Amino acid sequence: MATDQPAPPPEAPARTLLPQILPALVVGVLAGLLYLGISALAEQFQDVLWGDLPDALGIGRYSSLWMIIMLTATGIAVGLVVWKAPGHAGPDPASEGLGGAPLGLGVVPGLLVASTLALAGGVSLGPENPIIGANIALVYWAGHRAAPAVPAAAWVGLASSATIGALFGTPVAAALIISEALVGQPGRGSLWDRLFAPLVAAGAGAATTQLLAEPTFDMGLPALNDPGFDDLLATLLIASAAAAFGLVSCYLFPYVHAVFRRLRHPMLMLPVGGLLLGLLGALGGPLTLFKGLDEVKELSASIGSWSSGDLAKMAVVKLFALLVAASCGFRGGRIFPAVFIGAAFGALVQALVPEVHPTVAVSAGVLGVLLATTRQGWLSLFTGAVVAASPPMLAMLCLASLPAWLIVTGRPLLELDERGGARR
Numbered sequence: 111m112a113t114d115q116p117a118p119p120p121e122a123p124a125r126t127l128l129p130q131i132l133p134a135l136v137v138g139v140l141a142g143l144l145y146l147g148i149s150a151l152a153e154q155f156q157d158v159l160w161g162d163l164p165d166a167l168g169i170g171r172y173s174s175l176w177m178i179i180m181l182t183a184t185g186i187a188v189g190l191v192v193w194k195a196p197g198h199a200g201p202d203p204a205s206e207g208l209g210g211a212p213l214g215l216g217v218v219p220g221l222l223v224a225s226t227l228a229l230a231g232g233v234s235l236g237p238e239n240p241i242i243g244a245n246i247a248l249v250y251w252a253g254h255r256a257a258p259a260v261p262a263a264a265w266v267g268l269a270s271s272a273t274i275g276a277l278f279g280t281p282v283a284a285a286l287i288i289s290e291a292l293v294g295q296p297g298r299g300s301l302w303d304r305l306f307a308p309l310v311a312a313g314a315g316a317a318t319t320q321l322l323a324e325p326t327f328d329m330g331l332p333a334l335n336d337p338g339f340d341d342l343l344a345t346l347l348i349a350s351a352a353a354a355f356g357l358v359s360c361y362l363f364p365y366v367h368a369v370f371r372r373l374r375h376p377m378l379m380l381p382v383g384g385l386l387l388g389l390l391g392a393l394g395g396p397l398t399l400f401k402g403l404d405e406v407k408e409l410s411a412s413i414g415s416w417s418s419g420d421l422a423k424m425a426v427v428k429l430f431a432l433l434v435a436a437s438c439g440f441r442g443g444r445i446f447p448a449v450f451i452g453a454a455f456g457a458l459v460q461a462l463v464p465e466v467h468p469t470v471a472v473s474a475g476v477l478g479v480l481l482a483t484t485r486q487g488w489l490s491l492f493t494g495a496v497v498a499a500s501p502p503m504l505a506m507l508c509l510a511s512l513p514a515w516l517i518v519t520g521r522p523l524l525e526l527d528e529r530g531g532a533r534r
Contacts, residue, residue, distance in 0.1 A: 130306060130307040130310070131307075131310055133253070133257075133268070133307075134268055134272075134307040134308070134310035134311040134314065135310060135311070135314045136314075137245075137249050137253075137268045137269060137272050137311045137314070138268075138271075138272040138275065138276075138310065138311040138312065138313065138314020138315040138316075138317075138318065139314050139315070139318050140245075140248075140249075140272075141241075141245045141249070141269060141272035141273045141275075141276055141311070141315045141318075142272065142275075142276035142314070142315040142316070142317075142318025142319050142322075143318060144241065144244065144245060144248075145237070145241050145245075145273060145276045145277060145315075145319065146276070146318070146319060146322055146323055148222060148225065148226055148229075148237060148241060149229075149237065149323075151226055152225075152226045152229035152230045152237075153230075155226065155227075155230035156229070156230040156231075156232075156400075159180060159230055159231060160172070160176075160180070160232070164176050172395075172396040172399075174391075174392035177232070177388050177391040177392050177396075177399065178385065178388035178389060178391075178392060179388070180231060180232060180388065181231060181232055181233070181384040181385065181387040181388035181391060181399075182381060182384045182385045182388055183231070183384070184227060184228065184230075184231025184232065184233060184384050185380040185381040185382070185383055185384020185385065185387075185438070185440075186377070186380070186381045186384065187227050187231070188224050188227050188228055188231075188233075188376075188380050188384075188439075188440055188441070189376045189377045189378075189379070189380035189381055189439075190377070191220055191223050191224045191227065192220070192224060192376040192380065192439055192441075193375070193376045193377055195217075195219065195220025195223065195224070196216040196217065196219075196220060197213070197214055197216055197217030197220060197221075198217075198220070198376070199217065199220035199221045199223070199224040199441055200213055200217050200220070200221045200224075200240070200243060200441065201213075202439065202526075203239060203436060203439070203440070203441055203442065204363070204367050204436055204437060204525070204526045204530075205525065205526045205527060205528055205530075206239060206243070206525070207239075207525050208238065208239065208242055208270065208274075208287070208443075209242060209246065209266060209270045210243065210246070210266075211266075212246050212247050212250035212251070212262065212265075212266065213243055213244075213246070213247040214247065215247055215248070215251045217247065218243075218244045218247050218248065221240050221243060221244055221441055222240065222244055224240070224440075224441040225237060225240035225241070225441045225442055228435075228440045228441060228442050229400070229401060229442070231384075232387070232391065232399035232400050233384075233387060233400075233435050233440045233442060234387065234398070234399065234400070234401070234402065234428060234431035234432050234434075234435045234447045235401060235432070235435045235436065235440055235441075235442025235443060235444065235446075235447060236401040236402070236403070236442055236443040236444070236445055236446030236447060237277070237401065237442065237443060237446075238273070238274075238277055238443030238445055238446070239441070239442060239443035239444075240441050240442060240443070241273050241277070242269070242270055242273045242274070242443075245269040245270075245272065245273045246265070246266050246269040246270065248269075249265050249266075249268060249269035249272075250262060250265045250266065250269070253265040253268075264307070267288065267307070267308050268307060268308060268311045269311075270284075270287075270288070270308075271284040271288055271308035271309070271311045271312040271315075272284075272311035272312055272314065272315035273315060274287055274312060274315075275311070275312030275313060275314070275315035275316035276315035276316060276318060276319045277319075278316070278492075278496075279316050279319050279320055280316050281309055281312035281313040281315075281316050282492065284308060284309070284311075284312030284315075284316075287486060287488060287489055288305060288308050288312075329406065329407050329410035329411065329453070329472065329497050329499070330407065330410055330411030331410055331411075331413070331468055331469040331472060331473075331497070331498065331499065331500075332467070332468055332469060333469070333499075333500055334467055334469045334470065334498070334500040334502055334503055335500075335502070336502075337467075337470075337502045337503070337506060340465075341467055341470050341506065342506050342509065344463075344466045344467070344470050344471070344474070345470050345473075345474045345503075345506040345507065345509070345510040346506075346509065346510045346513060348455075348456055348459050348466070348470070348471055348474035348475055348478065348510075349474040349475070349477045349478040349481075349507070349510035349511065349513070349514040350478065350510070350513045350514050350517055351455075351459070351478065352452055352455045352456065352474065352475040352476075352477070352478025352479045352482075352514075353478035353479070353481050353482045353514040353515075353517045353518050354478075354482075354517055355425070355429075355451075355455055355478070355479065355482075356429075356448065356451065356452070356478060356479035356480075356481070356482025356483050356518075357482045357517070357518060357521055357522075358429065359429050359432060359433055359451075359482075359483060359524055360482060360483065360521060360522040360523060360524045360532070361521075361522055361532075362433055363433060363436070363437065363522070363524055363525075363526065363532065364522070364526060364530060364531060364532050366433045366434065366437040367436075367437040367526060367530055368530055369437075370382070370383065370437045370438045370439070371530060376439055379438045379439050380438055380439050380440065382438065383434050383435065383437070383438025383439065383440065384438075386434050386438075387431055387434055387435060390427050390430055390431045390434070391427075391431070393423070393427055394423055394424050394426075394427030394428065394431070395420075395423075395424065397409060397424060397450075398424055398427045398428045398431055398450075399431075401442070401446040401447060402428070402446045402447045402449060402450030402451075403446045403449070403450075405450055406449055406450045406453045406454075409424070409450070409453055409454060409457060410453055410457070410468075410472055410497075413457050413460060413461075413468045413472070414461075414468075416457065416461065417461065418458055418461040418462050421454055421457050421458040421461055422458050424454045425451055425454035425455045425458055428447060428450050428451045428454060429451050431447070432444060432447040432448065432451065435447075436524070444483060444484075444524055445480070445483075445484060445489075445493075448479050448480055448483045448484065448524075449476050449479075449480065449493060449497070451479050452472075452475040452476035452477070452478060452479030452480060453472050453475055453476055453497070454475075455475040455478075455479060456470075456471035456472040456473070456474055456475025456476065457471060457472060457475070459471050459475065460472075469498050469500055469503060470503070470506070472497060472498075473494045473495070473497045473498035473500075473503055473507060474494065474506075474507065474510055476490075476493055476494045476497050477490050477491065477493070477494035477507055477510060477511060477514065478510075478514050480493055480494070481511065481514050481515060481518050482514075482517075482518045482521075482524075483523075483524040484524070485518065485519075485523055487511060487515060490511065491507055491508065491511055494507045495507055520534060521534065522534055
């Protein structure tokens, strides 16, 4: 017997989609340029802080003393920005995820300055949250004035997609994240109609970074050409174990954040946080500093040269560095440090069980930790697959995401609500 099926959403005519192309292209290019500009400025400043300055003072570039001095000084500098800048460089980053409501335009300079200082100073946070927040504020401000009838959510979606495309150097990541965000949201037209303008913006942002900077996620891992059942089993187990390890940070986050909130003032919270990060850096070594993307490439390219003790120390230190940095008020994102934690965890497993293929270990570790800390399945799967750079790994990562998801679903997120409680 025939049953009534809900009618599919009507597709938008081409004349509705075509006018979206030009603003999406403009947003994508500008978002990519802002990301590249902040990244280049932070890298130049990093060269001065971690190269020219210690050389001039006769101090080892990555000596324990310099790491402690530099991270503490970074905490003081960012604390001054958060204290004095208009809008205090944005809301508490512990309660902010990717995207969100547009910030006031006056908040953007302080947010970008605080983020640049943190990136250059070695803080264990990435650029994604501040750059997305700044692009959303700028795009919404300009778009609302140019086309007041366009909903705010449309400008937010364009800015978020463009920045994610620029960050990852491909529009695929943006498409996956935005499609996940659209599930259950009201809207007219098919999914691809609603993704049309964000994909244009993401493609333009990705093309901008590819043409000007040639970003790469190549980790130098050996190719996995003919996986077997043992590789699948290892992927399942490592991803699940990494997810459980990543959840440690989620459970600890509210408590670490509450300790720093008791200090109340940014000129106390951030310098103390910087000092702790310096001590953690001295314990874990230079690879546990900074956002983690370049460092994870160095780690992955030299698998086999690290002892299990070194890798365990790096994974644990980076996890606590991420917790401290996100709790004390530094402006930055948590995705790239989580990738390093996952890679270090996977490399640790490979050091303990040499029979495990390095690509299996690292990509599964990245998948598990990202699932725990972001709770974004498509982003986690995409990043694990990109790290592997091996097509046979994709099917195994898809399967491994299922038991790992059962471990993390319903658990606390690495993000807090406005009262400092854990989100789930």
